[in-house]
Structure formats: C-alpha cells, structure tokens
Amino acid sequence: MQQEYTLTSSYDKTAYKALAEASWQLFRKPQMNTQVYPLLVTLSAMILILTLTQGNSNSPFLTAGGILFSAFVLLAIPLSGVSARGKMCRTAIREADKKGEYPADIQFVFGKDTIRSVIGGDQGKAAVVRYSQIDFFAALGDWRFLFFGPAAYIFHKSDFSSQEELAQFESCLEAHHLPRTQLKGTGPVRETGE
DSSP states (O other): OOSSEEEEEEOOOOHHHHHEEEEHIIIIIIHHIIIHHHHHHHHHHHHHHHHHHHHHHHHTHHHHHHHHHHHHHHHHHHHHHHHHHHHHHHHHHHHHHHTOOOEEEEEEOOOOSSEEEEEEEESSSEEEEEEEOOEEEEEEEEEEEEEETTTTEEEEGGGGGSSHHHHHHHHHHHHTTTEEESSOOOOOOOOOOO
C-alpha cells in the first residue's frame, strides 16, 4: 500500500447494524456465554427438577407454571441476543445523531503509523489513532472493522474501488500486526440507495 492512502466510508443505519453484530460476536456474546447464560440454564434446570420431582405434592397449575417458566427462561436466551444487538445499534445511532454525525461520510487517511479520520470534510472534526491502539481487525461478510477501546471504524466492500484495493487494505493492516478475525455470518446487506 502507498505511504498514505485515503478512503471514505458511509456511516448509515446499515453500517451501525453491522457494527452491532460484530460487537455482539466479539465482546457481548462471549461475556453472556460465560456469565449470564450458565446462570439462566442452571436456574431453569433447578426449577424444572424441583417442579417434576415435587409434582405429586404440587397442584397441576404450579407444575405447569414451573415447566412454562423453565421453557420461557430457555427461550429468552436466544431472544436476548437479538434484543441486545438492536439496542446497541439504536444507542450508537442516537449518540452519533446527538453529535450531528449521523448519517455521515467519514474520510480516513491511512498513514505510515496512524489513521486519521475526518467527519464533515476538510474543516470537520478530526481524530488520529495509532495502529498500535487497534485491538481487533474483524471481518463480517462484506464489512470490515477496526476496534480500538470502546470505538470502531466501519468499512464496507463498496467503499473500495476494487477487490484488489480491499485486498491491499487488508494486507496493509496485517503488515501492522493486525490479523483479521473472521466473524460468523454475512452482516446486513448495504442497499445501493443508502
């Protein structure tokens, strides 16, 4: 890749949905799998075992209630992921909108040691991130993400002029010791009209 490389990315609702999915897979889902879900499954199993072993001494309504509660807790596990991703997307859009940065076209300048981002053209708000500050380089279908601290840069395949340019971008990041983490799924589809 050249000494300095410029790329413009659109941050719209689809981009924030993709970011929510990537954030879920990288950070929230592992946390839920190790902390919350085992607790819910254990609680559900305990209630179900108590309900079934004490079934003769309980009324049929109490037995049915225990079974239904256990089923509800087990069904809530996958539904909580969908709800969490939706909330992450809405929160990110609301925060960007408050700052006047939604929707936005962000220009990125990839230098030798840093990435400079500018929101709102040449006179807009600028930020600089060193490659060493980036925690993850992740891919979700046609989406690419650079996570650093609580923030992330979002790129879509359509932001690149060609497949070769995308490959060049990825090899540049890998040269900065940022191997790509491939996430499951394809992420949301960016419509051409967005």
